Amino acid sequence: xxxxxEVASPGPLATLQDPGRPGWMKYGVPPSGAxxxxxxxxxxxxxxxxxxxxxxxxTYGSFTARALAPLVAACTGAWAPIQVDGAPISPWTAxxxxxxxxxxxxxxxxxVRAYLALRGGIAAHPVMGSVSTYIxxxxxxxxxxxxxxxxxxxxxxxxxPAYANTAIAPAAxxxxxxxxxxxxxxxxxxxxxxxxxxxxxxxASARRAIAIxxxxxxxxxxxxxxxxxxxxxxxxxxxxxxxxMGLRFEGPAIEHARGADxxxxxxxxxxxxxxxxxxxxxxxxxxxxxxxxxxxACVARVDLDLLAHLRPGDRVRFVPLSAQDAHEAFRQxxxxxxxxxxxxxxxxxGVEHVVTLFELE
Amino acid sequence: MNxxxxxxxxxxxxxxxxxIQFGDDISPLLASRVHRTAGALESAGLPWLAEVLPSxxxxxxxxxxxxxxxxxxxxxxxxxVKTIDVPGRPGTDGDKDGSQGENESDIVAIPVCYGxxxxxxxxxxxxxxxxxxxxxxxxxxxxxxLVYMIGFTLGFPYLGGMNPRIATPRLATPRxxxxxxxxxxxxNQTGVYPSASPGGWRLIGRTPLPLxxxxxxxxxxxxxxxxxxxxxxxxxxxxxxxxxQ
Numbered sequence: 001x002x003x004x005x006e007v008a009s010p011g012p013l014a015t016l017q018d019p020g021r022p023g024w025m026k027y028g029v030p031p032s033g034a035x036x037x038x039x040x041x042x043x044x045x046x047x048x049x050x051x052x053x054x055x056x057x058x059t060y061g062s063f064t065a066r067a068l069a070p071l072v073a074a075c076t077g078a079w080a081p082i083q084v085d086g087a088p089i090s091p092w093t094a095x096x097x098x099x100x101x102x103x104x105x106x107x108x109x110x111x112v113r114a115y116l117a118l119r120g121g122i123a124a125h126p127v128m129g130s131v132s133t134y135i136x137x138x139x140x141x142x143x144x145x146x147x148x149x150x151x152x153x154x155x156x157x158x159x160x161p162a163y164a165n166t167a168i169a170p171a172a173x174x175x176x177x178x179x180x181x182x183x184x185x186x187x188x189x190x191x192x193x194x195x196x197x198x199x200x201x202x203x204a205s206a207r208r209a210i211a212i213x214x215x216x217x218x219x220x221x222x223x224x225x226x227x228x229x230x231x232x233x234x235x236x237x238x239x240x241x242x243x244x245m246g247l248r249f250e251g252p253a254i255e256h257a258r259g260a261d262x263x264x265x266x267x268x269x270x271x272x273x274x275x276x277x278x279x280x281x282x283x284x285x286x287x288x289x290x291x292x293x294x295x296x297a298c299v300a301r302v303d304l305d306l307l308a309h310l311r312p313g314d315r316v317r318f319v320p321l322s323a324q325d326a327h328e329a330f331r332q333x334x335x336x337x338x339x340x341x342x343x344x345x346x347x348x349x350g351v352e353h354v355v356t357l358f359e360l361e
Numbered sequence: 362m363n364x365x366x367x368x369x370x371x372x373x374x375x376x377x378x379x380x381i382q383f384g385d386d387i388s389p390l391l392a393s394r395v396h397r398t399a400g401a402l403e404s405a406g407l408p409w410l411a412e413v414l415p416s417x418x419x420x421x422x423x424x425x426x427x428x429x430x431x432x433x434x435x436x437x438x439x440x441x442v443k444t445i446d447v448p449g450r451p452g453t454d455g456d457k458d459g460s461q462g463e464n465e466s467d468i469v470a471i472p473v474c475y476g477x478x479x480x481x482x483x484x485x486x487x488x489x490x491x492x493x494x495x496x497x498x499x500x501x502x503x504x505x506x507l508v509y510m511i512g513f514t515l516g517f518p519y520l521g522g523m524n525p526r527i528a529t530p531r532l533a534t535p536r537x538x539x540x541x542x543x544x545x546x547x548x549n550q551t552g553v554y555p556s557a558s559p560g561g562w563r564l565i566g567r568t569p570l571p572l573x574x575x576x577x578x579x580x581x582x583x584x585x586x587x588x589x590x591x592x593x594x595x596x597x598x599x600x601x602x603x604x605x606q
Contacts, residue, residue: 268421
């Protein structure tokens with residue numbers, strides 16, 4: 001096990017995450033894992049790791065770290081300025097750093113969470129099958145007890161390293177998936193998260209609400225017809241109560257038909273619960289496993305990753321569709337992301353980046 | 362006699378999960394259907410089934426959308442539930458009320474050192490209920506409790522079966538730290554904290570038994586459907602069993 005990176009500043013919150021620990025909810029443990037699963041998978045593929053390797057989930061940037069060995073890395077997810085010793089690097093592409101060089105990930109132009117993968121993976125002791133950091137439950141992460149990263153933490157390559165292939169090259173299909181995932185996130189957030197000051201009300205109201213597809217239920221019958229119409233017809237604004245557990249919105253009250261209490265039951269991914277005040281809360285990867293508020297709908301699988309990038313002040317529209325249609329949308333995106341695509345041009349801070357993804361296949 | 366007035370409802374919970382809901386109340390009969398269904402789904406060896414989560418009155422079954430469509434998953438779940446959730450056949454064979462056979466060897470005994478530093482609220486519970494502390498201990502350790510579900514935190518059991526005579530409201534101001542193993546009362550519920558956490562339950566005792574350990578499989582002592590009994594032990598026994606200060 002060789003140390004490859006030392007965290008100098010973790011920013012507001014940086015945690016180790018992998019795909020998570022599904023299967024333990026019956027014992028009270030949520031799945032955790034990267035909130036933007038595809039972004040972490042792609043970051044891994046770009047550096048030649050298997051897609052399920054551990055990476056660093058960086059919240060709102062301000063992350064700096066020093067290379068301790070020659071390293072190959074990639075940073076995906078939120079569109080954040082990346083620099084190696086001050087030289088800009090395009091996001092969503094593999095880059096290298098020499099020992100002593102400083103890798104920095106700045107405040108994202110759009111999106112919230114960036115994912116840094118290191119070639120060979122990051123060593124940590126898995127807890128219940130995963131190294132994902134579950135802070136509230138004190139599980140996983142760099143110390144096994146749910147601790148977030150802090151200055152001085154050393155990232156080491158596991159022994160043996162997590163390589164999908166031994167050549168320094170992205171795994172087959174990495175480019176196509178990177179382009180598809182990046183295009184999707186850029187379309188959803190680039191215009192919503194303008195780089196102008198958030199205090200400019202004119203530009204805020206000019207922004208379009210972000211559409212989040214949902215499947216109604218399991219407790220949509222706990223709401224009046226008017227309540228369901230409010231949910232599906234009005235816009236809701238994300239408050240600053242937004243973390244890895246859930247997203248609390250504000251907006252018009254969604255009317256319950258018979259109180260806001262149900263007998264506590266299981267919390268599916270993306271569950272949208274509506275407590276007594278009528279405002280929706282969308283539950284994420286670190287959610288409690290059971291809950292006693294009625295769930296009017298659940299976010300469709302195809303849009304779950306997008307929830308990782310919603311910012312306080314963002315307006316969303318919930319768009320209901322059937323479970324089968326939601327599944328078709330998921331299948332289609334899954335297929336598209338595995339079909340070779342084209343490179344992307346993206347402007348960030350006035351500079352045009354051409355995302356130059358090199359193809360192995 | 363027909364114990365099952367209603368067939369279970371299958372409700373979508375997004376496009377990668379289904380809720381199988383057996384009713385709308387909390388009862389041992391409903392719980393036995395929930396736990397039997399959860400057990401059957403888990404032992405069915407379905408590669409696409411990602412998560413099976415039993416709760417008071419329903420089972421959440423989550424599937425991998427890369428491996429199966431919602432329609433096919435729903436059909437498969439309905440087929441399995443049909444074979445095990447049969448009207449007129451509640452619980453295990455020979456069962457009258459849906460409760461599982463009360464075979465002593467299936468019961469998890471939870472040793473509890475009541476009162477003193479481990480149960481600082483025992484005297485308050487006694488005062489509130491008009492009982493002596495000894496009577497509270499007797500009433501608390503008498504029943505066979507059913508673990509309806511695990512939730513809130515790793516290994517936290519939601520128990521049914523407490524004698525209503527010892528019901529006591531929560532503390533007005535919750536404690537910032539409740540030690541692991543604490544046994545408490547909150548309204549008409551009782552429970553035991555597997556790990557240290559904040560909490561407002563009235564603490565009446567503590568168990569030396571570790572209820573949760575993330576590095577073992579299973580990671581906790583109890584599961585939905587377990588039956589437990591609290592067994593009073595004295596302080597030397599508590600320490601001899603490895604209990605913390």
